[in-house]
Amino acid sequence: MIANHLRILAALSLIAVQVSAAENYVYPFSRDEIQIPLGKLLAFKIEGTALQIRREAWDEPIPTETQHPMEAADLERVKAAKSPPAVFLAARLVRLTNSFSKAFRLHNEKDRQAAEFGSDDIIARVELTGGAADISVTETKFDGRLIRVREDTEMGLQLKFRSKDGYSVLTQLKDGAATLTSHFKNDPAPTILAAPSFNELLKSRPDFVQMRFLRPLADCGVTFAPHKYLPPVMAVATGGYSPAASETAMQAADLIKKVASDDQDEREKATQELIKLYPRAIYSVIKAHREAKDLDLQTRLERVIVAHPGILKAREYVDKEKLHENREYLKDILANVPFFKAAARARLAQLYGKDHGDDPKDWP
Numbered sequence: 001m002i003a004n005h006l007r008i009l010a011a012l013s014l015i016a017v018q019v020s021a022a023e024n025y026v027y028p029f030s031r032d033e034i035q036i037p038l039g040k041l042l043a044f045k046i047e048g049t050a051l052q053i054r055r056e057a058w059d060e061p062i063p064t065e066t067q068h069p070m071e072a073a074d075l076e077r078v079k080a081a082k083s084p085p086a087v088f089l090a091a092r093l094v095r096l097t098n099s100f101s102k103a104f105r106l107h108n109e110k111d112r113q114a115a116e117f118g119s120d121d122i123i124a125r126v127e128l129t130g131g132a133a134d135i136s137v138t139e140t141k142f143d144g145r146l147i148r149v150r151e152d153t154e155m156g157l158q159l160k161f162r163s164k165d166g167y168s169v170l171t172q173l174k175d176g177a178a179t180l181t182s183h184f185k186n187d188p189a190p191t192i193l194a195a196p197s198f199n200e201l202l203k204s205r206p207d208f209v210q211m212r213f214l215r216p217l218a219d220c221g222v223t224f225a226p227h228k229y230l231p232p233v234m235a236v237a238t239g240g241y242s243p244a245a246s247e248t249a250m251q252a253a254d255l256i257k258k259v260a261s262d263d264q265d266e267r268e269k270a271t272q273e274l275i276k277l278y279p280r281a282i283y284s285v286i287k288a289h290r291e292a293k294d295l296d297l298q299t300r301l302e303r304v305i306v307a308h309p310g311i312l313k314a315r316e317y318v319d320k321e322k323l324h325e326n327r328e329y330l331k332d333i334l335a336n337v338p339f340f341k342a343a344a345r346a347r348l349a350q351l352y353g354k355d356h357g358d359d360p361k362d363w364p
Helices: 002-023 032-041 055-059 071-080 085-095 198-204 206-219 231-239 246-259 264-280 282-291 295-306 309-321 327-336 338-352
Strands: 043-047 050-053 103-108 112-118 122-129 132-139 146-152 156-163 166-172 178-184 191-195
Touching: 032 043, 032 055, 032 085, 032 122, 032 132, 050 146, 050 156, 050 166, 055 085, 085 112, 085 122, 085 132, 156 206, 166 206, 178 198, 178 206, 191 198, 191 206, 198 206, 206 231, 206 309, 206 338, 231 264, 231 282, 231 309, 231 327, 231 338, 246 264, 246 282, 246 295, 246 338, 264 282, 264 295, 264 338, 282 295, 295 309, 327 338
Parallel strands: none
Antiparallel strands: 043 050, 103 112, 112 122, 122 132, 132 146, 146 156, 156 166, 166 178, 178 191
16 A cells, blocks of 8 residues: 555656746756666666676667657767767767757777767766776756766776765775765865775765765766665665654654644744654655645645655665565664664564564574
C-alpha cells in the first residue's frame, strides 16, 4: 500500500516540476530535455568501495522523441568526425539549449579526443586521453553552476560542483582514500570530511554528503547508479517499511501535529523541520499523509515527501534487493552509520521481534 502511495507522490512531484517550468524560466541544468544527455554524460557508479564514471552509460540509447528539431544537422558534424559517444552527448545537451553560438571545436587524434561546444546557456567540454577523462559542463549565466569530473587510473578521481552559493569537491586518490571539501554561503569555514574510501565517507556522514554533494549534482541531472550505501537507499531500507525509533517517531508525531496548526508561522517552521527529519521518519510521514483528512495537512506533508526525490527513487532498488529484510546489511548500518543507527535498530527489532540493543554483537 505504501509503495503504491509513493508512486502517486512521485508522479505528483513530476507534475509540480512541469507546472513550475511552465510558469517560470527554468535554469538550463534543470530542464528535463537537458537532464537526459547530461545524466548519461555525467553518470557515476560505486565499484567496490570507490566512485567511478559509469562509462557504459555513454553508449546507452537516448529516446528519439527527445531530439530537438534542429539538432540532426549539427550532430551529423560530430558523427562525421567519428567522435566518441561522450563527445556526441556533450554536443547534444548543448544543442538542446540553443544554437552553437559560442564554440564548436573538435580535435580527434589516435590517443586523444577533445571537444568544446557552447551555446548562450551552456558550455560543455570533453577530453579523453587513453583511459583518462576530463569532462565539464557549465551554465554561462543565471546560477552559474559548474560540474567537472577528472578521472585517471594513475591519479584517481575528482568531482566538483560549484554554484554562486558555494562549492563541494570530492577528491578520491588512486588507493581509494576519499576527501570531501564543502563551503557554501553562511558557512563560517570549509567543512572537510576524509575517509579510507568513498563508501566509508558515505557511512560517516550520509546526511552531509547527500545534501552538500550528491543532491546538488542530482538536481542538475547527474546520475548515480543505485547502491546500498547511498544515503537515500539506507534511509528507505531502515525507515521506509516500519515505524521509526521511538524518539524519532515521537518527534515526527509532534511536528506533524504542528504542521496542522492554525498558526501559519508554526506550520511553516514545523514543515521545514519535518523535511530535515524525514529521512529517518519516512514511515511515519507517509502514513500520516495517507490518512490525512485535511487538505492543507496533506499538501504540506506532500511537500515534505517530494523534497527528497532520491528517497522516492530508492524504494524500487530496495524492494528489488530486499535490503529492508537483509539483517546483515542492517546490522552493518547499526554498527557503522551513526546517522541511521537508531533507524536500523528499530528496523532490526521489527524483523527479530525483539530489541537487542545498540551493540551489533548482541544481535543473533
